[in-house]
Amino acid sequence: MKKYRTHNCGELNIKDKDKKISLSGWINKKRDHGNLLFLDLRDNYGLTQCVIENTHKNFKELEKLSLETVIKIDGQVIERSKDTLNKELKTGEIEISIISYEILGTTKELPIPVFSDQEYSEEIRLKYRFLDLRRKKIHQNIILRSKVISFIRSEMEKLGFLEFQTPILTSSSPEGARDFLVPSRLNPGKFYALPQAPQQFKQLIMVSGFDKYFQIAPCFRDEDARADRSPGEFYQLDLEMSFVEQEDIFNVVEKLMTNVFKKFSNKKILYEKFPQITYSDAMIKYGTDKPDLRNPIIINEFTDIFKRDDVNFEIFKKLISKGNIVRGLIAKKTKDKPRSFFDGIDKWAKDQGASGLAYFTIEKDKEIKGKGPVGKFFSSDSIQEIMKISKHISMILFAMELNYLLELLEIIYLN
RNA sequence: GGGGGUGUAGCUCAGUUGGUUAGAGCGAUCGCCUGUCACGCGAUAGGUCGAGGGUUCGAGUCCCUUCACUCCCGCCA
Numbered sequence: 001m002k003k004y005r006t007h008n009c010g011e012l013n014i015k016d017k018d019k020k021i022s023l024s025g026w027i028n029k030k031r032d033h034g035n036l037l038f039l040d041l042r043d044n045y046g047l048t049q050c051v052i053e054n055t056h057k058n059f060k061e062l063e064k065l066s067l068e069t070v071i072k073i074d075g076q077v078i079e080r081s082k083d084t085l086n087k088e089l090k091t092g093e094i095e096i097s098i099i100s101y102e103i104l105g106t107t108k109e110l111p112i113p114v115f116s117d118q119e120y121s122e123e124i125r126l127k128y129r130f131l132d133l134r135r136k137k138i139h140q141n142i143i144l145r146s147k148v149i150s151f152i153r154s155e156m157e158k159l160g161f162l163e164f165q166t167p168i169l170t171s172s173s174p175e176g177a178r179d180f181l182v183p184s185r186l187n188p189g190k191f192y193a194l195p196q197a198p199q200q201f202k203q204l205i206m207v208s209g210f211d212k213y214f215q216i217a218p219c220f221r222d223e224d225a226r227a228d229r230s231p232g233e234f235y236q237l238d239l240e241m242s243f244v245e246q247e248d249i250f251n252v253v254e255k256l257m258t259n260v261f262k263k264f265s266n267k268k269i270l271y272e273k274f275p276q277i278t279y280s281d282a283m284i285k286y287g288t289d290k291p292d293l294r295n296p297i298i299i300n301e302f303t304d305i306f307k308r309d310d311v312n313f314e315i316f317k318k319l320i321s322k323g324n325i326v327r328g329l330i331a332k333k334t335k336d337k338p339r340s341f342f343d344g345i346d347k348w349a350k351d352q353g354a355s356g357l358a359y360f361t362i363e364k365d366k367e368i369k370g371k372g373p374v375g376k377f378f379s380s381d382s383i384q385e386i387m388k389i390s391k392h393i394s395m396i397l398f399a400m401e402l403n404y405l406l407e408l409l410e411i412i413y414l415n
Numbered sequence: 416g417g418g419g420g421u422g423u424a425g426c427u428c429a430g431u432u433g434g435u436u437a438g439a440g441c442g443a444u445c446g447c448c449u450g451u452c453a454c455g456c457g458a459u460a461g462g463u464c465g466a467g468g469g470u471u472c473g474a475g476u477c478c479c480u481u482c483a484c485u486c487c488c489g490c491c492a
Binding site: 029031032033034035036037038040047049051053054066067080081083084086088089092109110111112113115116117118119120121122123124175176177178196197221222223224226227229 | 416425426427441442443444447448449450451452453454455483484485486487489490491492
């Protein structure tokens with residue numbers, strides 16, 4: 001018998017029935033029925049339910065052990081009766097009848113429970129990082145990250161890339177972000193910088209003729225955090241190729257990204273070949289150089305509508321004559337929204353620094369007409385002209401400046 | 416650097432218009448319970464209401480200062 005375990009907590013099943021085994025792990029959860037105790041033992045690989053009855057000499061001791069105590073259990077694999085199977089668990093067809101146990105590590109009272117889906121503030125999670133990383137979801141995320149990175153390495157190698165490490169302590173490079181600085185003991189008053197990206201070193205590699213380089217590279221930037229941006233330090237897949245054009249690089253990255261998502265995600269992959277949009281097209285249609293193409297809304301050009309004689313929106317007409325343009329969003333299913341919905345959007349636009357938001361909804365009862373603050377300025381004909389863009393529109397928003405529109409996309413999409 | 420929000424039990428949170436002894440769930444401790452898998456039931460312990468100052472007969476609640484966390488802006492190829 002091995003000292004700590006013969007199996008891990010995720011591998012025993014009905015085929016191991018009657019085997020004498022040993023497991024080591026953390027007590028994930030206890031269910032104490034007084035004369036019968038269930039104890040879920042957890043390790044990196046999974047959970048196994050162990051069971052002991054009050055006729056056993058160790059029953060009272062095991063009952064007293066607190067969660068997260070690390071123990072070794074010697075026992076026998078037994079088949080669960082049909083009505084006590086747990087299909088949620090890989091090991092749910094069996095359980096371990098405890099023969100003896102040994103405490104490997106005790107615990108104080110836990111500041112945060114491991115067995116819980118409750119969310120905790122980052123502050124408390126980082127303070128007790130070792131407990132946070134024991135929690136199921138976080139633990140599995142870390143395992144997933146390891147597998148993704150390892151997969152990326154093997155894919156890059158298959159594509160003929162060589163992996164290089166580059167130095168961390170370096171001199172400052174003239175990039176946009178502020179450098180992290182590390183004082184030098186040997187040169188008092190002088191500092192190393194941490195690399196914002198492996199820029200200089202990979203260029204050295206490439207001019208030395210190594211042809212294809214990649215690195216899962218640590219990058220350090222001394223800038224403030226954001227909700228979606230870790231402060232200071234992150235990793236990026238960094239790559240360089242020799243004697244190639246833009247398309248060659250797209251081919252490598254597209255293949256890699258689709259393979260990663262095919263392997264690790266169940267989500268539908270929308271594009272094997274990434275859509276290519278020029279910067280100017282993206283700015284005109286979406287108002288951003290990183291559009292989310294799952295969002296069907298695009299920004300339309302309405303300057304000509306406002307030039308019509310049967311449209312009497314004088315403020316915009318005046319601005320157009322000075323060379324401004326009018327662009328707008330068409331939103332669906334907004335006709336029956338309460339006034340507060342529109343006021344909310346208007347207030348939001350003002351919060352963003354705009355003077356306000358011109359909008360109207362379209363009524364289609366007897367004749368087509370515009371409703372809302374600026375609806376009366378539009379003739380039936382001009383609205384029909386707008387509806388050529390989409391038959392299903394019910395609201396239209398105008399703004400004179402592109403920047404405000406792009407963020408409106410998001411808020412309307414969500415509503 | 417600027418603006419907003421939050422801070423109450425170990426954790427997650429409630430606390431009305433300023434008014435008696437500040438509550439709940441989970442966790443902990445103790446007791447009961449032989450088929451649970453978020454087991455169930457009962458009891459007990461646990462509080463500098465972030466800190467400091469002020470207003471008031473009286474402050475978790477109002478005001479000022481300060482600290483921490485958090486979100487947004489700035490910043491980040």
